[in-house]
Amino acid sequence: MLKDQKLIKVLKFLFGMREMALVLVLLVIGVIMTTISPVFLSPLNLRAILMALSVEAPITVGMVILLVSGGLDLSVGSTLAFTGVVTAMALNAGLPATVSILIGLLAALGVGLVNGLLVAKVGINPFITTLGMMTTVRGLLLVLAGGRAVLNLPRSFTVIGQGKLFGVQYPIYVMLFVVIVGDVLMRNSRFFRQNYYIGSNEKAARLTGINVDLVKIFDFCLVAFLSGVAGLLITARFGSASLTVGSGLELKVITAAIIGGASLSGGEGSVFGAFLGALLIAILANALNLMGVDVFWQTLVTGLILITAVVIDVVNERRKRGQK
Amino acid sequence: MEIILEAKNISKSFPGVLAVENVSLTLGKGEILALIGENGAGKSTLIQVLGGVQKMDSGQIILEGQPVVFASSNQAIRAGISVIFQELSLVDGLSIAENIFANRQPVGVLDNIDWRRLYQQTQELLEKFNLDLNPKSLVKSLTMGQKQILEILKAISINSKVLILDEPTSALTEGETKYLFKNIRMLREQGMSFIYITHKLSEVFQIADRIMVMRDGKKIGTNPVEKVSENDLISMMVGRNIENLYGARKNAFSESETILSVEGLNRRNVFEEVSFKLRKGEILGFAGLIGAGRTEVGRSVVGIDPKDSGRINLDNKEVRINNPKDAIIHKIAYLTENRKVDGLFEGMALCDNIIAPLLENFTSAIGFLDSNQINQYADRRIGEFDITTTSIIKKVMYLSGGNQQKVLVAMWMGIQPRVIIFDDPTRGVDVGSKAEIYQILRDSAARGTGIIMISSELPELIGVCDRILVFYHGRIMGEVLRQDFSEESIMALAAGIVNAKRSQSTSSARQQ
Numbered sequence: 001m002l003k004d005q006k007l008i009k010v011l012k013f014l015f016g017m018r019e020m021a022l023v024l025v026l027l028v029i030g031v032i033m034t035t036i037s038p039v040f041l042s043p044l045n046l047r048a049i050l051m052a053l054s055v056e057a058p059i060t061v062g063m064v065i066l067l068v069s070g071g072l073d074l075s076v077g078s079t080l081a082f083t084g085v086v087t088a089m090a091l092n093a094g095l096p097a098t099v100s101i102l103i104g105l106l107a108a109l110g111v112g113l114v115n116g117l118l119v120a121k122v123g124i125n126p127f128i129t130t131l132g133m134m135t136t137v138r139g140l141l142l143v144l145a146g147g148r149a150v151l152n153l154p155r156s157f158t159v160i161g162q163g164k165l166f167g168v169q170y171p172i173y174v175m176l177f178v179v180i181v182g183d184v185l186m187r188n189s190r191f192f193r194q195n196y197y198i199g200s201n202e203k204a205a206r207l208t209g210i211n212v213d214l215v216k217i218f219d220f221c222l223v224a225f226l227s228g229v230a231g232l233l234i235t236a237r238f239g240s241a242s243l244t245v246g247s248g249l250e251l252k253v254i255t256a257a258i259i260g261g262a263s264l265s266g267g268e269g270s271v272f273g274a275f276l277g278a279l280l281i282a283i284l285a286n287a288l289n290l291m292g293v294d295v296f297w298q299t300l301v302t303g304l305i306l307i308t309a310v311v312i313d314v315v316n317e318r319r320k321r322g323q324k
Numbered sequence: 325m326e327i328i329l330e331a332k333n334i335s336k337s338f339p340g341v342l343a344v345e346n347v348s349l350t351l352g353k354g355e356i357l358a359l360i361g362e363n364g365a366g367k368s369t370l371i372q373v374l375g376g377v378q379k380m381d382s383g384q385i386i387l388e389g390q391p392v393v394f395a396s397s398n399q400a401i402r403a404g405i406s407v408i409f410q411e412l413s414l415v416d417g418l419s420i421a422e423n424i425f426a427n428r429q430p431v432g433v434l435d436n437i438d439w440r441r442l443y444q445q446t447q448e449l450l451e452k453f454n455l456d457l458n459p460k461s462l463v464k465s466l467t468m469g470q471k472q473i474l475e476i477l478k479a480i481s482i483n484s485k486v487l488i489l490d491e492p493t494s495a496l497t498e499g500e501t502k503y504l505f506k507n508i509r510m511l512r513e514q515g516m517s518f519i520y521i522t523h524k525l526s527e528v529f530q531i532a533d534r535i536m537v538m539r540d541g542k543k544i545g546t547n548p549v550e551k552v553s554e555n556d557l558i559s560m561m562v563g564r565n566i567e568n569l570y571g572a573r574k575n576a577f578s579e580s581e582t583i584l585s586v587e588g589l590n591r592r593n594v595f596e597e598v599s600f601k602l603r604k605g606e607i608l609g610f611a612g613l614i615g616a617g618r619t620e621v622g623r624s625v626v627g628i629d630p631k632d633s634g635r636i637n638l639d640n641k642e643v644r645i646n647n648p649k650d651a652i653i654h655k656i657a658y659l660t661e662n663r664k665v666d667g668l669f670e671g672m673a674l675c676d677n678i679i680a681p682l683l684e685n686f687t688s689a690i691g692f693l694d695s696n697q698i699n700q701y702a703d704r705r706i707g708e709f710d711i712t713t714t715s716i717i718k719k720v721m722y723l724s725g726g727n728q729q730k731v732l733v734a735m736w737m738g739i740q741p742r743v744i745i746f747d748d749p750t751r752g753v754d755v756g757s758k759a760e761i762y763q764i765l766r767d768s769a770a771r772g773t774g775i776i777m778i779s780s781e782l783p784e785l786i787g788v789c790d791r792i793l794v795f796y797h798g799r800i801m802g803e804v805l806r807q808d809f810s811e812e813s814i815m816a817l818a819a820g821i822v823n824a825k826r827s828q829s830t831s832s833a834r835q836q
Binding site for chain 2: 188189190191193194196197200201203204205206207208209210211267268
């Protein structure tokens with residue numbers, strides 16, 4: 001009897017968690033799709049889903065950490081393209097791949113540092129700061145590249161986006177690594193847990209001795225770095241640095257994080273949840289594709305999921321308050 | 325006396341709780357009825373029912389002899405009952421006039437606001453109540469006391485007959501409270517009726533005609549104010565006798581051992597030449613009006629706010645404290661005056677709050693937090709400080725005010741402070757928890773901790789402290805020793821009246 005109650009409690013707790021709910025939804029979609037379409041579970045299709053995710057997911061990890069701390073970054077899409085262009089130009093200037101990659105990542109970190117300093121030290125609102133940086137960085141890369149995509153990248157570089165290990169492309173490994181490490185850190189690491197305190201009550205966090213500015217700057221650098229990584233992978237995959245790649249990506253990434261349980265007011269969210277949010281969007285897009293549904297429907301469905309997720313949150317919260 | 329409002333056998337339950345059980349009350353025209361009780365006693369639910377915010381399960385409300393049923397707070401307001409909640413509903417960026425006539429501004433044919441008439445009507449209203457305010461001033465330029473009055477005016481301008489005030493003075497200074505009371509009394513003379521909810525018992529005796537006490541959703545009794553004492557009220561509220569709310573003095577401090585001394589602390593335009601000594605085991609009070617510098621000095625000592633000059637010595641050695649982290653390293657705890665604003669992480673679990681200043685202590689070599697250790701620690705602290713909760717992962721926002729304050733105390737006791745600076749220790753805290761918090765402070769002092777207690781509530785300072793420093797306009801105006809404690813002596817200093825008794829040790833600090 002007592003044991004049953006405990007079990008019910010544990011189950012209630014698990015299903016109260018956003019992650020479990022998302023896993024269930026994903027399983028249901030998986031089962032339905034498997035019966036409808038024989039292609040769905042094929043290795044080729046699964047790899048395609050993961051490849052599609054491999055650009056967004058690492059950025060989503062950085063974004064959810066930033067969201068937890070109460071921040072937000074709209075410049076990730078521009079940073080992604082910027083990193084690609086800078087790296088590609090370094091390559092075309094004859095620098096070796098490793099050096100070019102390093103330069104590209106430093107460029108990304110530079111964007112993050114500027115964002116972080118403007119928000120933490122100057123005190124500008126993150127939305128405004130990164131909105132400005134989104135345009136500024138996009139403009140900068142257009143100027144740098146003279147308005148043209150950078151083509152003909154060497155094989156020594158493109159291998160990081162196209163190479164395979166055990167039949168699976170490298171970007172998928174990178175994504176899984178970032179997601180797993182990010183989730184473990186956000187759950188267990190003292191440094192990363194500080195984000196929850198800052199997002200929950202920044203003033204109180206300062207009073208308890210947390211170095212709020214440092215954490216914020218770190219968060220902006222981290223999301224910019226991960227955007228840079230995604231920029232490298234996508235540039236390598238296509239063998240050219242596009243100037244328009246990543247436009248609109250920021251909202252996609254924020255959508256995924258919020259479906260995964262993050263809140264724009266900070267203090268809430270998990271890396272795993274955000275990844276599941278991104279996965280849900282990707283799988284639904286794939287499912288609709290396989291069923292031959294017009295591509296326009298995907299946008300509509302993504303919007304509906306976001307609204308549903310947020311409505312569920314609000315209703316849950318209200319119910320809890322009522323119980324009090 | 326003519327009865328204006330009568331509530332009969334009101335009951336209201338929420339899933340799992342009977343919040344109000346068979347409560348009746350009457351309110352006369354031109355009467356102030358104080359409603360007191362601990363958190364969770366059902367006061368809020370009762371006024372929400374009266375104000376149409378909640379629907380009652382059973383009972384009857386009779387307003388001016390007519391039975392009324394409210395489906396919404398709008399209907400209650402239109403019938404003449406306005407509730408003024410703790411969270412003020414004013415818009416800071418708009419003028420006084422637009423706030424009073426929010427959504428009811430006089431308009432012209434094109435639905436354009438008739439500014440001239442708006443300001444004129446506001447002016448008339450302000451003059452009627454002898455308020456020297458400009459209708460065009462922005463609300464953000466007003467003091468908290470003026471804002472409270474504005475809320476009341478707003479209600480009056482809708483023709484309210486009954487005003488229900490929910491802890492109107494919780495954020496007010498002594499002076500603002502006086503101003504508010506003066507205006508409430510004036511309105512009472514004009515026939516306005518009030519239900520006045522408060523935690524501050526001393527106020528009840530100043531303002532109320534009758535006092536109603538609630539406990540556990542039930543009415544315990546209603547008495548004319550002349551017929552009860554403060555101790556009677558406390559016993560009625562708590563349901564047991566509290567011998568001494570402020571705990572027994574232990575006189576633990578040693579005259580000689582100074583733990584913290586502050587010399588010549590300055591911050592431009594905030595405070596000047598503040599010097600004082602805190603002894604081991606001493607409870608030192610900081611009194612003064614809000615803005616007189618008492619809170620500001622506390623915040624600068626622990627490095628939250630900057631200071632321009634001055635020395636801080638701990639155990640007779642100078643220490644540099646430039647940010648809160650430094651203060652924590654030196655084991656100086658600062659407990660903020662407003663736990664919601666910069667004290668607690670309300671959306672986070674109880675256990676996460678309790679360990680907030682101690683994250684390093686629970687961190688392994690690779691930087692991971694040890695959740696087993698954290699849970700054990702949190703469990704122990706919850707027991708030690710008698711925090712009522714269903715689990716250690718409950719979000720702090722769902723705890724009562726008294727329990728939240730105990731969480732704040734538990735959080736900071738964790739750093740094993742040698743000095744505690746506690747700003748407004750019992751704001752929004754019920755009597756039972758108050759007594760517990762005073763006891764915790766006394767026990768801590770008995771172990772040799774030096775405590776600075778900053779407060780607006782004189783009874784609390786007089787009841788708990790060993791010595792009181794009074795601030796006025798950014799300076800220490802004087803020191804009051806225990807044998808000279810009285811509300812008058814402290815208020816005189818707080819008001820800047822210099823002929824009050826001062827001691828040698830602080831007079832040097834006042835020299836220009």
